[in-house]
Amino acid sequence: MGNDASRIRARRRSQMRTIADETARQRFVRELDRNFSVIASAGSGKTRAITDRILEIAKNGPRALEWLPQLVVVTYTNRAADEMQQRTRQLILEAGLPLETIEAFGRAFFGTIHAFCMKLLATHGHRLGLPARLETVTDDDDLWNEFVQQQGQIGQSLGEENRRVLLRLMQARQLMELARNQDHDFNTSPALERCPECDFSKVEAAIETAQATNIPKAKTQLREWLRRWRESEEFAPWPMCATTAKDFTARWREAFRPLREWASACASCVAAEVQRNYREFRLAHGAITYSDQVALAGELLRLPDVARRIRAKNYRVMLDEAQDTDPQQFFVLLEITRSTKAGGEWLEVQQSPPQPGHFSMVGDFQQSIYRDPADLNHYRELHRTLIETRAAEELKFSVTFRLDQAQLDFVNDMFANILNNAEGQVEFVELNPRPEILPGQIVRFELGDDFDASLKETQRARIEAQRLAKWICETGLAKLRARCWREVAVLCPRKGWLGPIRDALLEQQIPVEVQSESDRQAEHPAYAWLTALLAIMVDPNASYEIVGVLREVFGISDDELARFAKGDGYKFQIERKTSGRGIVVDTLNLLRRLRETLPHQPLFNAVRETVRMTQLRERLRTLPREEFGDSVNELEKLLSAAASAEGRQESLADFALTLRRNFDKIRETEPAQADAIQLITAHKAKGSEWDCVIVPFLAREARLGGNIRYPLVIPGGQPFIAFDRSDRADLEDDMKKVQRQEMERLLYVALTRARHTLVLALDAEFFRGKRGVLSDTQLKWLQADAKEPNSQIISDLPDEATACELTAARHRERVPDLVADNLGVLRLETGWVDIARQRAASIIETVTPSQFAPTEEESSESPSVEEWIELEPELRPPRIDNPAKRYGVWWHDFAEQIDWRSEPKKWSETFERNVAESPDVARSRREWQLLQKHIESADGLLRILRDADLVRQEMPFFWKMNHKCLEGIIDLASFNQKTNAVFILDWKTNRIAADKIEVLRELYRSQMAAYWQAVLELTKGRVSTAVYSTATGQLVIYGDDELSEEWRRLSGNF
Template structure:
């Protein structure tokens, strides 16, 4: 069997070495713990591994894969190939890390000279293990086997934008009553979520209707009090407490209509794919196929799986298949996303899995772990899964850890929020000083917030001390000033009645009307509305802008100043221009609006750090994604989608530049999972904030419509509502109170797990803080989690502010000073001077108060006229360029200059649409929405190749079987006096580990045939390679680069690419 295996490409020859011997081959200087060795060398039976925070599960999983290959003939009856081992996790980043780590370990063990035992290069014929995300696996199974359950193979997976539009259209065309008093926008957002949740828990709408009808009938039959002869109508108070039952019942018909529209259009969302995969898992043919395909299954981060995902793997692989689930019940913090906190317990019980543990943390010092362990003691007592307390590396090895004066967890209560923020900064500064500067890196610090509302005070305190910081992953793009102006312009151009948006523009930095002029404009609006108009009557400021008051108009001594009139005329012209161009495709309209408002120049003049340019580009990216995924990419639909994004998605994600070394990172605790720092501060730890609960809410009886807990797959782990036992109205009300109390306790458990995650992010130092006075007059109490640790004597609490007395007045808020009117900033003075210089090119021809964009347009027209008449003409290089612009420059510098003088929108083509669709499909395949590269299509494209053929070509390529470490990465790089923006399609580990990568750019067509075009395109690849090097610090010689031409199914790896000096020379020109 061994000889036969050696002749089969990709199959690894087993040598039956023990786990300890394999570990020695990989790293002679490191010995796994006994727990790790037991897991690496475990038998084939289903196994549950409880892996605590920082306990080395990725390394253990990688070693487990090596062991399975080395003992395959014993475990599976024959040698196997690495791609016959399936490993699933939650994020692409984690999947890439596991894939790379496992492939490295396989190579270190099996790529050795048989005579000397010395390492040799990786076997190129051997595939890597199959590592993917849970979502990707379910989607692939549904796509490959869906025909068995009647799923259209040509079904389209809906993007978020398309899903939102479908829900909106369902509501717009709904003619029946929906029993709810919530806003239409709330129902629109809740509809797809409810549909998905029903799918996740396998609950049909018929079953839900029947359950709710039984419940309603039971309630309607109740008397007011026991012994009354007949049913009595409920009081309004009691009826309101169970209103969710009737709302949910009326929404079941909406869900049916929503799903019918999806079915009619052969449309799917992710919940459909999981439900299809679960349905397929029950079919014997599918079970046999998947078990033969994957001889062993490893499931990472299993505590974050949903009940449907658990059912999928239990059904598909069963109790006889080698399957190992790894997770930490103490880190189950994603219940709000549908994850089940009981996933690990259910895995153990359903599969009769054996227990294993990883209880040595290689990350945290002992003092941090003692606090973390104590914080989850109540959870440990309530689970049937054995969860061992974590011990530190030093405790495990018996090595004394460094003695630090303030190591471990410090608790602090300040008097006010401002005092608390200042204490957080003091703590970080002091701990950084104590730890000193590491020889290979600065001390890393983070502030982890339970609520986003805490972040501004931390930002202000750090900024006041001049400390670099970075706010990570908190959305807010729509709230940035320049993007907010763009949205307001689009809203006013689309809907002239949007006085709120117009007011935003009137008070913006560009128009900047003072209070006197604003009042005078309001007076004019009331004059237009009629003699009986008043401020309360809603006189339209929109009308006042459209019809300028006469020069003699004035009210109570208030009149518009000449400067205000000039600015209002400029604003009206800008709005008129945009309104006249609303026929443009969405992204072109936004780009046009940017030019009209002057943001193209503003981004260069007022924001040399590139902040404005990044924000506007991110907004354009969001518009492109919407246009690609939406059925009707109209301005109206886009603006409605932005409203939903503001309320549901925190206003879209703002771009994040690479932090400066040593910058303090600020993020939520949820976003911090999987990360680590030397020093961590956790502010806002007061009751009702952390833990963040409200016992006035009645589980699924409050908030958005959701599946009743009794019907959920994980009902066993949720509080029970004994509504059937109610005999009268009072008993029903009491049962609701009991449910609320139990739901509150359940919420505290999830918050406790979140607190544990926050503590275990710190290697050595943690501060947990709160303040007596936050946003009200009544003082708040310290978090129960702080108090538990204080009473256990585990934390220090020096500097604790005394608790306020009962009759004590709250401290007066700190006065924030401001200046009105706003003083002119340096960027504003630069704009004004620049406008004067542009206008001065033809004195007397431009009226006073002309908008800067119009002056810019005049300058461009004058330059073009000079060029036509043979005069000397030079075009200034923009301060920002795209990588595609460099390609155009390499093709023809003269043509590039003409384009700069007078940009002409490109006519949409079939090729562009096909390329855009292909990019979107590839990136959605990796779980990310793609954007189309303008340079993706050349003049020699073969348009006869359709999208389905391109998909098939990609699926057969080497790239379809590999997992990228990064997808759709934006990098902005200063180069040759300009800033070059790059969007890298994908980055893959090159097979030799994370110290070498391959940057790949997708091309939907075929390679160019002439050398000149080939050289031009290679500039793009050279720029991506350089950008990735600067972005990550990886040397250029460790970064490979390739084009993958999908239509030709050909990967092109240029032998040589330009370096930094050569790209700078291209920009500088002759």
């Protein structure tokens, strides 16, 4: 099997040498000293290109050791980051590169822009006065309500008169809600003039017509509003125009324009003020949003000295999915890659661009479907600026490794007319075929017109779903050219349209899995139920939540609950024993007993006990898998989250609050957990692919407008605030054009997901209105309705699906998936949990030597310096919470950069580059002088380091012993091959007097004994061990006997 896989990979590499865009791909991979902006079409293998570029870095030993730890690979989701990191690691392992390269790769950053910004805030956040602990929140209702209640006055930046007038037009609560929307960056306007007067003479001069009989009513309403506005101090909200007559409404808008523009500017000013105050309030309460993370990182980079320190890290950025990146995120990534001498913001001054080889991005204008149109325009402008200023070069990947020939031709023919680079729409990039491309097929499934046209739209949609499901069943996997049901997907632009498809497929006994019905965390029962249970464990008198638990989790009927309460909601409590009989009483007492067991348990045990006593796992197993997916797996993720929270020393109340605050967090699309047809929205389908994709409801109206609430923020350079529909009238056409263009790009995404078969369900007769097919439909966006440019292309498609032996043969020769990739497909009922339990004894428990180190001199819940260094970056707290630990981390980071084999002059240069980042510069200079004196002494470090053949800093080790392992990182290790001697050193930054140095020896004897024993077993050499006290400039050397004795004591605990 391994040889077959190698041959297949070799053949694919051979094919790659003959593809149309080979030159561009090779440049991206091999020209590491250049910046690139890559336009990568659908299925063009951009992930492979990025991983190949990283592999090229890793192939050169010295370059790999320097560049890999500086690597910042940013993707749109955590799942994509994990996959890319795993693929790259696999390539490095297959290349047989040395362990030191693998270790350097392990220090590269793979993740989202938000995770990287938190990394910056963890190190430099104290410069902004950020609190020690910051928790990311998505549901901030409680925080917002508390903030609102504490606001005595808003709009102070307007001045008293303008503020008074504005609050006659709008309620304070409306103004504050505007500011709560963090998708808009409100700017404080220059000094605002007084409220302008409006001229309504043209409105009064308008004449009533037969088509506009409500004009007199509108005039009467206007006069009444003017009387109130001019003659009183009453609240006078915007008057509604009583007629829709085009000429009159135009006069109405023009008359109100000065007042509305003034009010919009004032409201924006207030919103900016409230936004700023609310962010400060959140931070003071230890809460931070995703928008905050990026904004605060941007603020750091606007501090010149902090920007220099960050740029000194020499970060090398590779940005994936650049089209989904907003301007603030681009700012962070561009600024960190500039020279330490750079000043200003590059996009403004256009001097000192990102350093060569330090910034590359890969994206596709055609797949921009998530962001505001202004963000797409910013990305296009950034791409153009990078190219024109020669800060980067443009490359295009046009060869698709996903689509077969039929789909490729179809997309090229259809979208050349749609993505036409006109009126703000993006330009279509023609796709090119890969070598040995399969034939593929596009199938036109005609639903016909034999139905009752008087039926409601939802009923007609149900009929379409039933006919489509029957056709899928009759056609079968072979003709769909799909390996299994999991490789068939049905894509819709609206989440609500998936329900009828699911019901119809189940009627045909076809397994189905809905990927888009639980967009938010709270919409999944596992998350909602556990959160509610923990909430009432924390607050036993939360009667509203307790009733919800009884109804939703325990399934107690409303009738039972009402008969128990008898109108007294306070009876729902679990603080005291409830007397009486019945299912409600029994359940309340069960919850009370559960609560009484929790106070003395660690967090993870408390959560696990809650799950056990409420039988939550068993209850979740009863839920329909086709609707909620693997609910038990979702619960296991929450238990893992509880374990991680315990590692951060959070309490049960902390964890419950975190779950509550993340109710509205968007869930990432998960890989299919069962062999079932995937139902998913087109938005969520981005980044995925299937053997067969089916697109129904082409002529069904999508109704993009939805329910609009005013005041409404209309994005722009300075957001404009619409107070009612009339404010949008002048922008209506532009807004509809923007919506249409986004849906056109969404269709490009949807129709480029299929490898072998694309099915289009044609239902024009099902949903045709009196004037034909409605405008907000996929058929119209495709320009494929009757007499439209692409209608003939659709008409010429075959109406039958056929099997393909060539495709089936290709399926049989595919490289088998890794076992790990298939584990998620196993159902719970197969018994894999039981197997895992039986094998649990073979899991190795990891012990780190830092566990033996004493508590830091400042008591805190955060990790010590040693623990911080040995923790995985993802598990580290967002901030180091006291100066002593920040100093310790700085010293270790600085010492790691010293090349001990070079001249001492180089060491001083390294110190000078890093000293500005120190939390205590004076202390750093004093302790560096002490270290220099010690090195130069006769028995100092210089003698040991000079005799060494190999010196390693931050050297990781992993030593297995019985069913445990010892894992850690040694600060400094030197190896002498002639004498078979190893010297290991640990830096200690404790503040300690010189005459108390023996105290330091005692404190760290256990930790150093663990290091000594591990290195002794791994090298079989003579191992010497010491700690260096930076505060005293003394080297404390441990004897072999005392370490041996200490190890015997420690190992007894294992």
